[in-house]
Amino acid sequence: MEKQQLSRPKELTIDTTDPEASKIFTYWLRTVKDYIAYLEEGRSVSSPAVNKTRVIISCLSPSAYPLVEDVESYDDIVATLQTAYVKRKNNVYLLVSRHQQMDEAVTEFAQALKSLAKDCTFKAVSASEYRDELTRDAFINGLVSPFIRQRILEKDELKLLQTTELAVSLKRAQKQAASMDRRQLAVSAVPGAQSAEQHPPR
Known part of the structure; x- marks a missing residue:
């Protein structure tokens, strides 16, 4: 019976912040491992070993490759990608x-x-730890700013106090950036302001 040919896995293109990233990455990694096993089963004794690093790199999209650009071994590439995608x-x-x-x-x-x-x-936690975790999750869920919520979710294992401090810091940074933008617009709206700045009076 002729062995069924296994096609190369599709490129990993999903963004690490996508809600479906973990599920899609897990499936993608399974297809890569199956493809590598298929190549190893099909090679002859005299053929060189399958270069697993080259295979998995070839299954990454240009947007995903920078995550492992400086990683050399196959196992380290898998570990790096798991850290990035499985949050x-x-x-x-x-x-x-x-x-x-x-x-x-x-x-x-x-x-x-x-x-x-x-x-x-x-994991098993105490009543106070469980309370803080629920409070933290409710805090994140109730945030008005999707930007602040996303930035917090990029961090792993944050406690309640760390989460609130990060939210305050991000909000402060947003206000400072908005204030700088308003000042820049105000300067731009004044006739001759830019030329005066470029050519101050002697």
Whole structure:
């Protein structure tokens, strides 16, 4: 019986901040490993060993490659990509913040929650730690600024105090940037202001 040919995996193109990044990356990595195993099974005894590093690099998109540009070995590349794409803490947030969609059946909603829960890492904690974690997740979920929320979710294992301090810092930075933009606009709106700045009086 002729062996079925296995095609090369598709390129990994998803952004690390995408809510589906962990799931898509996990599937992609499985297809890469299966493809490498297929190549190893098909080579003859006299053929050179399969270069796993070259294979996995060839399955990365130009947008994903910079994540491992300076990484040499196959195992280190896999570990680096897993760190970038599999953010388990963020998945806990995705679980508690998931809402039923307008056209989504109750059973579909329940299944989606079960799927998200599989990607979460749960550990035994004290009552006070559990309270702080729930408060932290509610704080993140309730933030008005999607920019601040996303920046916080890029961090792993943040405690409640660290989360609030980071949010305050990011908000302060936003206000400072907005203030600088307003001053720049005000200067630009004054006739001759730019030329006066470029050619100050002697």
